[in-house]
Amino acid sequence: xxxxxxxxxxxxxxxxxxxxxxxxxxxxxxxxxxxxxxxxxxxxxxxxxxxxxxxxxxxxxxxxxxxxxxxxxxxxxxxxxxxxxxxxxxxxxxxxxxxxxxxxxxxxxxxxxxxxxxxxxxxxxxxxxxxxxxxxxxxxxxxxxxxxxxxxxxxxxxxxxxxxxxxxxxxxxxxxxxxxxxxxxxxxxxxxxxxxxxxxxxxxxxxxxxxxxxxxxxxxxxxxxxxxxxxxxxxxxxxxxxxxxxxxxxxxxxxxxxxxxxxxxxxxxxxxxxxxxxxxxxxxxxxxxxxxxxxxxxxxxxxxxxxxxxxxxxxxxxxxxxxxxxxxxxxxxxxxxxxxxxxxxxxxxxxxxxxxxxxxxxxxxxxxxxxxxxxxxxxxxxxxxxxxxxxxxxxxxxxxxxxxxxxxxxxxxxxxxxxxxxxxxxxxxxxxxxxxxxxxxxxxxxxxxxxxxxxxxxxxxxxxxxxxxxxxxxxxxxxxxxxxxxxxxxxxxxxxxxxxxxxxxxxxxxxxxxxxxxxxxxxxxxxxxxxxxxxxxxxxxxxxxxxxxxxxxxxxxxxxxxxxxxxxxxxxxxxxxxxxxxxxxxxxxxxxxxxxxxxxxxxxxxxxxxxxxxxxxxxxx
Numbered sequence: 176x177x178x179x180x181x182x183x184x185x186x187x188x189x190x191x192x193x194x195x196x197x198x199x200x201x202x203x204x205x206x207x208x209x210x211x212x213x214x215x216x217x218x219x220x221x222x223x224x225x226x227x228x229x230x231x232x233x234x235x236x237x238x239x240x241x242x243x244x245x246x247x248x249x250x251x252x253x254x255x256x257x258x259x260x261x262x263x264x265x266x267x268x269x270x271x272x273x274x275x276x277x278x279x280x281x282x283x284x285x286x287x288x289x290x291x292x293x294x295x296x297x298x299x300x301x302x303x304x305x306x307x308x309x310x311x312x313x314x315x316x317x318x319x320x321x322x323x324x325x326x327x328x329x330x331x332x333x334x335x336x337x338x339x340x341x342x343x344x345x346x347x348x349x350x351x352x353x354x355x356x357x358x359x360x361x362x363x364x365x366x367x368x369x370x371x372x373x374x375x376x377x378x379x380x381x382x383x384x385x386x387x388x389x390x391x392x393x394x395x396x397x398x399x400x401x402x403x404x405x406x407x408x409x410x411x412x413x414x415x416x417x418x419x420x421x422x423x424x425x426x427x428x429x430x431x432x433x434x435x436x437x438x439x440x441x442x443x444x445x446x447x448x449x450x451x452x453x454x455x456x457x458x459x460x461x462x463x464x465x466x467x468x469x470x471x472x473x474x475x476x477x478x479x480x481x482x483x484x485x486x487x488x489x490x491x492x493x494x495x496x497x498x499x500x501x502x503x504x505x506x507x508x509x510x511x512x513x514x515x516x517x518x519x520x521x522x523x524x525x526x527x528x529x530x531x532x533x534x535x536x537x538x539x540x541x542x543x544x545x546x547x548x549x550x551x552x553x554x555x556x557x558x559x560x561x562x563x564x565x566x567x568x569x570x571x572x573x574x575x576x577x578x579x580x581x582x583x584x585x586x587x588x589x590x591x592x593x594x595x596x597x598x599x600x601x602x603x604x605x606x607x608x609x610x611x612x613x614x615x616x617x618x619x620x621x622x623x624x625x626x627x628x629x630x631x632x633x634x635x636x637x638x639x640x641x642x643x644x645x646x647x648x649x650x651x652x653x654x655x656x657x658x659x660x661x662x663x664x665x666x667x668x669x670x671x672x673x674x675x676x677x678x679x680x681x682x683x684x685x686x687x688x689x690x691x692x693x694x695x696x697x698x699x700x701x702x703x704x705x706x707x708x709x710x711x712x713x714x715x716x717x718x719x720x721x722x723x724x725x726x727x728x729x730x731x732x733x734x735x736x737x738x739x740x741x742x743x744x745x746x747x748x749x750x751x752x753x754x755x756x757x758x759x760x761x762x763x764x765x766x767x768x769x770x771x772x773x774x775x776x777x778x779x780x781x782x783x784x785x786x787x788x789x790x791x792x793x794x795x796x
Contacts, residue, residue, distance in 0.1 A: 258365040424452035536667040576614035581728040583621035596675040603668040608634035622714030631696040639687035
């Protein structure tokens, strides 16, 4: 037995329109919230109208209550007095009657109560006679009403109980049809006990029409409502005009300030009159003139400084080349010198190299200041750059005694970047970590998501204080000028790294604790035109957790780069689309990988050949 395929559920037009209505409501609410936040005039008008509405509603409610109370109280006193008079008249007529059968009693009721209805009364009213004691006999009559559409149900049950159990005249508001084909009207039902022959108790009720007082009250409410609307319009207009006169100079100042902050130094405010707004405009214009003059002066000084640094760097390049060649000659012939001259040749060689590095950094800084730095973008595997940096830093690793390890859950991550600049950034971070790591392990972490890739360099050395981390990216700044350094530095490395990161649209952040090391994290967007999403978490925390990242490469005791092979086949991460590897240290024996997959075989060959070339260059030197 097969079941029929399910039919698609058809939505009614009302259900299809409901999401659109909700979207319009949400859009309108967002527009109001944005307007409230951005416009002082809108906020002032909204507050004024709200407070005016609250005040008018409170005043209108009080007046309405007082008017209704006075209007209904006077009317109620009038009908109560009239009802008591009619009840006394009816009781007197009943007492004077000597009716002996039901027909005579019926005629007595009709003549007595009918005469009350025909009396010249100030209000329209109807009467209802309801027996309180269920009796029998020739003198008993049932419910009697003036109008056929009125019955005993017309009188509220609560009022009937009060009249039957009490001793006096009672009243209660209700809604009753005063005419057969008319809608219900507000009425007041007044009742009391009357007695016929043989002490038969009946409840006599009068229904008084109160539609006129209610119509008067409705008219008063309409007038109050129209008055409130007119008052709100008047107050809104007044507040709009007043706030416009006050807020217009502020809005003009805000627009001019925004253009001034965007670099338009020639913009000025218009000055009209001599009031407070005019004085504000004049003061603002004088401030803008002063800022423009100072900025122009600073730009001239900065331009002169940049030109001076650039010219000096270029001019020093030629004699420095000559001095460097002479220092190389003396350094290569130092074995033929006496000990004093040999040491002088070594110092001269080292300081000339440091001077050459300083000139290169100054030229690079001058390019950044002049806005002449450009990116040579290409799609490159970030691990290729990292392994090249690690291989180049291998001699420093052996000299410092630290262990340098690359840790990541990825084996490949392609990024659009300028490989030369990213190589310079990472080389600077790794060199600083080795210098200040106090022979403790140094780790390079790599993480990525669909938006960016992060590379963090973590050492466990002397660290920095919170104040030092705020200055670490400044030019020519050093944490301790007297600290011994294994490699000569210029103090411009992190400043250049910051500028290179800015050109890529990335972020370079630092974390440090005294005696617990430091961590520098470089974050780059995967695509050139992609913007880092601040709402999305970074792939690497600060500092990274070592247990969550296995080793992918390390520097051996001989100074060569060794890749750590995965223990199982690779899998693809659904979130990043990158190749994931699971690593196992149990399969690595005596520092050699137990297995190598096709994914990193080519990388091992490239790294091995690079390490061989590095050893050859070391032996030659």
